[in-house]
Amino acid sequence: MSGPKCTTYRVDEALTAAALRAAAEDAAVREATRRREEAARQAALQAAAARDAAVRAVKSRNARIAALAVSLEGFEQQYGASVGVRPLEPLRIDAQSTSQLEDWCAEADRALAAAERELREQAARALAASLFADVAGHTAGRRPVGAAELFADRPKPSGVVVSESSDEAAREEVEQTLTRVLSRLLPDCGEGDRADARQAAARVAEATTLDEARTWLTETRLRVQRANSAAEARRRDADEAIGFLHDLENARVADVDPVRALLAEVVAGRRALDEPLRRRVAGCRAAAEAEAEQRYVVNTVTDALTDLGYQVSQGFETLTVTDGALRLSRSEWPEHAVNLVVDQQGGQMRTAVVRTAAGSGDDDAHIDVEREEQWCQDFHELRGRLARAGLSTDVQVAVPPGEVPVPLAVSPAASSTRARPRYRERDR
Incomplete structure (x- = not known):
């Protein structure tokens, strides 16, 4: 021999x-992979992958919860009023099972969707109230009202010759559309994009004819769509950055600490996940996987x-x-x-x-x-x-x-x- x-x-x-x-950190997983039964080995690998995906998903929801809390704080500071949205609590990953983590993510998705929808609607009502306040008159001490209520109090613009019924129906359509468009603005839109949409919405309130109001409604809708597209792109970048941070969490390779700091900036929405950063991440991930x-x-x-x-x-x-x-x-x-x-x-x-x-x-x-x-x-x-x-x-x-x-x-x-x-x- x-x-x-x-x-x-x-x-x-x-x-x-x-x-x-998982196996490098967990001796129990390595033990399972050494068993003779291939089914047991495959089950261990699948369990490790499922756990990894569940942990990654929880981190993604925790980041969205943090972003929602920032949006709530910004709303209260801007309008001086509290909202009925109850903030979610981030989940601390401890000894929960994979199924428990998955169940929490599903519940968090439902709660986040409901909270964001309520915040968008309340923000739209508050914005409409501020835009139409000069038309509706002094509003001190009044409850926040929708654009439809405020628009109804506005005197008809002079020089527009339309029938009473058609004018009222057209105004109501504009009012309802404006409220609906504003309620689509995502709560984590950038301030520049949000100001751009507000500017177009203000032109709706300042319009002297219904045709002009409809024109600016169209422009408001386009600006809201652009603002939402930018916000969704930042969300995708943030979610991808969270995945990168998860992969590099226990890495001890060169350049990993500065890369983690930059990724944290992406998650917070303060920078983009650009190609130079992606290349640095790719290098760190390859080294971490090795x-x-x-x-x-x-x-x-x-x-x-x-x-x-x-x-x-x-x-x-x-x-x-x-x-x-x-x-x-x-x-x-x-x-x-x-x-x-x-x-x-x-x-x-x-x-x-x-x-x-x-x-x-x-x-x-x-x-x-x-x-x-x-x-x-x-x-x-x-x-x-x-x-x-x-x-x-x-x-x-x-x-x-x-x-x-x-x-x-x-x-x-x-x-x-x-x-x-x-x-x-x-x-x-």
Whole structure:
């Protein structure tokens, strides 16, 4: 039997970025992916993806709730009146199940839709009251009224010759249309877009003929549509930025902190998600996904080796587990260990049996061969476990046990064995 020295590995395409992030952080998910039953493995992957999507959805709703609160505050400051909309409370993601998160999102969607609709309608009534106040006369102390009520009090413009009934019907149509158009203005429209729509609506109130009023109604409708389109574009940018922030939440890659800060500005509506920022996000996401894959490979290998009876220590020489390097030992191996390096860039695992203490007897070479043969057997089992976890392997370099002397490697000055309480609990 030959001793493996260099082995390539490939991550199963079924392991999505979301599944890799979950598995890299959650030992229970890695345990499920190592089961022999393919159905159980697929179920674990689907559960991880569903959880990731649910968490992302909650973060999106929390951002909309925050934007609605800002709109409510702006309405009260502008009109000096409170509204009947009850603000929603953001959800703190804790130990809720995936189904609980999904149910909350569905309820939040209904509540947000109702709250935004009520706010739009109240804002339209307040805006109409302010626009037509000069026509309706002094309104101090009066309740906010709709445009239809105010328009009805307006004297007929001089010089317009129409019948009483047709004039009244036309005015009523204008009044109702204006109220309806203004009520479509989204509460999170930009102030510039909102002022633009208000300006056109004011021209409706100032019109001296019904034809002029209808013309400015059309213009008001177009400006409201443009304002809403801009607001919806900002919402899409914000939602996409929330997804990016979710993907980069635990990333520890270069440039990630400044990118997170810029994405937070997008979520708050203070900047656009432009192409330069998208390119920076793409670079961070690629690095974060590579980091998650690295953690998944190292953790999966570590878990499997722990199951096979190895103690996994870190910190030998100048390498750490963070860099993909491990030292493996066994309680019955007082003078031997296995050095294992995970090279993500090359997609390789390099292994070698080493001595941790110099030999002092004639049987040292024989013991070295025994350790190498045992490692070969365990490595074969390791490959099977990795395959069931979505990591296929192919041995590229192998040396027969005993052909090359086992090197002496100085033991780490302060190595630390990685604890596995999950396995202790499982064995009891």
